[in-house]
Amino acid sequence: MSARRILSCILLPAYLSSCTSWQVQSVSPEQVVWEEQPSQIRVTTTGHSDVILKAPRLSGDTLIGLGPRNASWVGSEYAVSDNGLMLAIPLTHISHVSLKKPDVVAPLIGLAAAFGFLLLICSEGDCVELCSDGTC
Secondary structure (H helix, E strand, O other): OHHHHHHHHHHHHHHHHHOOEEOOOOOHHHHHHHHOOOOOEEEEOOOOOOOEEEEEEEEEEEEEOOOOOOOOHHOOOOEEOOOOEEEEEEHHHHHEEEEEOOOOOHHHHHHHHHHHHHHHHHOOOOOOOOOOOOOO
């Protein structure tokens, strides 16, 4: 196996460290917006619709943010401004909110897999010395 392939297997987990996932928050939407001040938030309504709002903010008892341009899914529980982007969702219509957070498990699995792969290669005698030609 070439040194380039071995290096690729080692660097793969570094790319996995940027993995994120939506994580449901256990506190109220108001508390999430005030404390976290997220750049975007995924809202799940009581009608089981999901929408991602950018730049979310509170206005009274309503969560306001920039939604997708194609607001054709918007029903009676939403208000849409003239430009079709600003969405206002009453807090009483929100089931829960989620924030994008780093996923810790995926990079750990990637590191373990890369390490196991290298151990497997080296245990079979195919281990390549990275400096075998003296150019290190």
